[in-house]
Amino acid sequence: MNDSIPQFALYGEGRWLDNPDFVHIEDIAARSSGLGWHIKAHQHTQLTQILLLNSGSVQLQMDSEKRFLEGCWAILIPPGTVHSFRFAPNTDGRVLSIADSLLERDYLNAAFIQTPDCIQLNSEPEEFQHLWQLLTLLEHEFHQVKPLKNSLIEHLLKAILVYIERHHSGVRNSYQTPDDMVLQRLKLLVSQHLKEHWKLSDYALALNVSEKTLSRLVQKAYGKSVLQLTHEHLLREAKRNLIYTQKSVEEIAYDLGFKDPGYFSRFFKRAEQLTPAQYRRSLDA
Known part of the structure; x- marks a missing residue:
């Protein structure tokens, strides 16, 4: 494992894409x-x-x-x-x-x-x-x-x-409604602001919709709240770091925007029934 996950344009090629139609x-x-x-x-x-x-x-x-x-x-x-x-x-x-x-x-x-x-x-x-x-x-x-x-x-x-x-197991009608576009933009915002721990109100303001409307769209599409959606993304990033890097649990917590590593560990255990350290050890079991 490395200290960070390698990022490539193509595997082994360090430069980023400079052709938008690549x-x-x-x-x-x-x-x-x-x-x-x-x-x-x-x-x-x-x-x-x-x-x-x-x-x-x-x-x-x-x-x-x-x-x-x-x-x-x-x-x-x-x-x-x-x-x-x-x-x-x-x-x-x-x-x-x-x-x-x-x-x-x-x-x-x-x-x-x-x-x-x-x-x-x-x-x-x-x-x-x-x-x-x-x-x-x-x-x-x-x-x-x-x-x-x-x-x-x-x-x-x-x-x-x-x-x-x-x-594709997630196939949907290819026509995108305005609601579809809001949800697509929401996913992009979640990725961009994940470490800032945005609230429902932050996403609603950025998407120019009411909190009630955004909550309804997310619940209808995914069967979960906006908070649950962001927590899933945080958990996935935490797992990536635990699996693929040698960062300590404290480093991962701070990298993901948690001010308290103890709270990060409790957040992770609620979702996985294992602490981050236990999860990392289980990978070698």
């Missing part, structure tokens, strides 16, 4: 085979990734969830998700990386990719082959220098996202 595609082997098929824990804060496995297997960790996947899968990794991979040698697949700003465009409308997901496609070989062919075409075009290259890549990307959305 799209990148490569074989899994291109980056992982030279690293013993092991990609260590890291995160992308401006990038969404879709991994499509064609054959082989992977031991995957996304935040605190561990999975073993074999065969045909699509893996969704939203920005900010801490993830690591240990692929079986010669695993065949592709990694599609898309700038977050590009996914916010109306014509792509990919707001559905907001939570990590693993989509099993072994039982739908025809659907998988169509999706694989689309990625093959996108990869071919990615390496070409031809007229209308960007336009074709955008259309292929849209088709890929449609196939993914069909099978």
